[in-house]
Amino acid sequence: MARVELKGVSKAFDEVTVIPALDLEIADTEFVVLVGPSGCGKTTTLRMIAGLEGASGGTITIGGREVTDLRPGLRNCAMVFQNYALYPHMTVADNIGYGMKVRGMPKPEIATRIGEAARILGLEPYLDRRPKQLSGGQRQRVAIGRAIVRQPDVFLFDEPLSNLDAKLRIEMRTEIKNLHRRLNSTMVYVTHDQVEAMTMADRVVVMNEGRIEQAADPITLYENPANTFVAAFIGAPSMNFVPATVVGSDGGLALRLNDGSELAIPQDRWQRYGAAKDRPVTFGLRPEHNSGGGAGEAVITLITRAIEPLGPHTLIIGEAAGHGYTAQVDSHFPAAPDAQVSISLDMTNMHLFDPDSGRAL
Amino acid sequence: MMKRPLVFGLCLFWALVTLFPLYWTLVTSVKPPTAVNGGPTYLPYIDFVPTLQAYIDAFSGIRGDFISPFINSSLISITATALSVLFGTMAAYALVRFEFRIRLLSGLIFAALAIGGFLLFNETLGFSRAQAMGLAFLLALPACLLANRLPLPGPVLGNNDVLFWFVSQRMFPPIVTAFALFLLYSEIGREGFKLLDSFLGMVLCYTAFSIPIVVWLMRDFLAALPVEIEEAALVDDVPRIRIFFEIVLPMARPGLIATSLITLAFIWNEFLFSLLLTTSEWQTLPILLSGQNSYRGDEWWAISVAALFGIAPMMGVAMLLAKLMRSGLTLGGIR
Structure with a gap:
């Protein structure tokens, strides 16, 4: 039973406030990923939960126990670091068992737990090796093993996969996810990689400049981003943003772009966007909600600047209505650089944002 | 092209400079007195006949x-x-791992109490010098530690200081x-x-x-x-x-x-x-x-x-x- 609760937690270094009062509740057994650009305060938040960084204000509760002023060792957290942080002079078995040895656990019990962790993580053949004799993936497994044997209330991961190569990262992603299912414990995971966040999390917390921009499950974040920051951060390539004005047309609503072209807004959105009529907005549409050719109802002309064939599909990076625009089209769609192509837009997936606050309308 | 031999030559030269005194001490220790007091001699068995007499003298305790x-x-x-x-x-x-903040004034308090305390205990109260020193130290140390906790004015020294x-x-x-x-x-x-x-x-x-x-x-x-x-x-x-x-x-x-x-x-x-x-x-x-x-x-x-x-x-x-x-x-x- 380990709910983690942050109430009004803030952090200031000297005079500089890095995290203004922040509220976050993490349910028991939930896998929460904190994601955001570097310097957004996600790692600081994690370190405050671990107790490695003191909170300047607010309270932190783990499993109903207030831990705000407790030292790290008494919070019953286990932490996995980006650079593994293994004890270089100890074998794998000693690395995993050291904490238990210090806490005075009986030797047979330590051996059992080391064996169990090694079995789960496939480390059995390496127990007598030193960290420097292991590969990056194996080292990170040792670090995870050290966390597992602690039997903590909450697991904290600080960008654990960032030092691994791409292929290994995808493998370890699945492994950590399976581990979460198997241990059924609360996990807080920090990453700057939105793909990692989306694929692993029960709930993603998108942070920016010390604030939580949106906290939701991955699909909600993708389909209903709360603001332009989240919309741009989640999804690759990033969502297209084009300034536009909502206008009335044929009893319904349409978007007028800067070049004068009009795109019809689907009927089911009329009520939602009615209040924005005759006002400037930011129109957002993901590259994958475009298709090549002028077949649909909403069509724009794209001046191509670069073409990136990716195999399953091709990206056309160009300009529409005077703004950068990326469209994902079929691999065999004929396009050449510095030419004009027609792109049809899937307006059922459109987003409108307030141009000043960036909030979704 | 010319660089490597030059660097090697310089290193060799410097090695000779540092090793020669060591060599000189070593050969001198096995020279008989005549080989030392005449002109310079360098190579055992060629310039002079080596002897262990100096070592024997040293171990027998006459030196x-x-x-x-x-x-x-x-x-x-x-x-x-x-x-x-x-x-x-x-x-x-x-x-390296902890941040220290030391108020300059508390350091001055230590100095003042240590010196003043010594004079007080030694000259006024008649303790011996060593006793007065010990007592003054026992007075000054806790006082300055306490003073450091107070919000004293003046500069605060950090780890580098x-x-x-x-x-x-x-x-x-x-x-x-x-x-x-x-x-x-x-x-x-x-x-x-x-x-x-x-x-x-x-x-x-x-x-x-x-x-x-x-x-x-x-x-x-x-x-x-x-x-x-x-x-x-x-x-x-x-x-x-x-x-x-x-x-x-x-x-x-x-x-x-x-x-x-x-x-x-x-x-x-x-x-x-x-x-x-x-x-x-x-x-x-x-x-x-x-x-x-x-x-x-x-x-x-x-x-x-x-x-x-x-x-x-x-x-x-x-x-x-x-x-x-x-x-x-x-x-x-x-x-």
Whole structure:
């Protein structure tokens, strides 16, 4: 039973406030990923939960126990670091068992737990090796093993996969996810990689400049981003943003772009966007909600600047209505650089944002 | 193209410059007196017939007792090195991992209370000098620690200032400290606690004098260690003292060995303190060496033997420790 609760937690270094009062509740057994650009305060938040960084204000509760002023060792957290942080002079078995040895656990019990962790993580053949004799993936497994044997209330991961190569990262992603299912414990995971966040999390917390921009499950974040920051951060390539004005047309609503072209807004959105009529907005549409050719109802002309064939599909990076625009089209769609192509837009997936606050309308 | 031979030539030249005195001492020690006092001779068996007479003289004791200064030097330098490296490394670790804020005014309070207290206890209340010193210290230390907790005005010193304070103790000429130490030791001796010409006295003064160097060297070694490894241990509820002894020290091994070597060499070769603070019982090797030509005149063969007694152990230790000083020990702990 380990709910983690942050109430009004803030952090200031000297005079500089890095995290203004922040509220976050993490349910028991939930896998929460904190994601955001570097310097957004996600790692600081994690370190405050671990107790490695003191909170300047607010309270932190783990499993109903207030831990705000407790030292790290008494919070019953286990932490996995980006650079593994293994004890270089100890074998794998000693690395995993050291904490238990210090806490005075009986030797047979330590051996059992080391064996169990090694079995789960496939480390059995390496127990007598030193960290420097292991590969990056194996080292990170040792670090995870050290966390597992602690039997903590909450697991904290600080960008654990960032030092691994791409292929290994995808493998370890699945492994950590399976581990979460198997241990059924609360996990807080920090990453700057939105793909990692989306694929692993029960709930993603998108942070920016010390604030939580949106906290939701991955699909909600993708389909209903709360603001332009989240919309741009989640999804690759990033969502297209084009300034536009909502206008009335044929009893319904349409978007007028800067070049004068009009795109019809689907009927089911009329009520939602009615209040924005005759006002400037930011129109957002993901590259994958475009298709090549002028077949649909909403069509724009794209001046191509670069073409990136990716195999399953091709990206056309160009300009529409005077703004950068990326469209994902079929691999065999004929396009050449510095030419004009027609792109049809899937307006059922459109987003409108307030141009000043960036909030979704 | 021309660079490599040039660099090689310069290195060779410098090697000769540093090795020649050593060679000269070595051959002089096996020369018969005639080979020394005539013109220069360089090669044994060609220029002169080598003899071990100087060594035989040395061991038979006619040039003074070699054995007890050798044992004194060994005991004092090993003990003082061990203590100063231990305490200096602890201080360096504290300076690297914790933030200190020391109010300048509390330091001044210490100085004022220490000096004023001494005068009060000694001159007004009639305590002896050593007693007055001890009492003034007992008064000043807690007072300044308490004062540091108060929101006193004035500048606040940080870790770098503390480090500078450590290093600054080595900036003035050692003779300044040596005289002060002599007076301090003889005052304490008057209370019946012998520090002059004693093992404890020598170890204390060498430890105190070596700690600044240890702090200065070890700070850089410790600052280079990845903090995450210690944080991992903190999260795992490992007490700070065990982190220091079981994780930090093993990782800092190359630095510890290098620092120990430098400290050991310094204490082994130290002359001034030993000259002032010892008389007979705890005399160290450098004192014996310096006294060599006053025993029976400039008998360079005998002096060379004595010098080799001073050089050989240090060379042995340096070679042994250099082997242990393989770096790259933290490899694998972090990426």
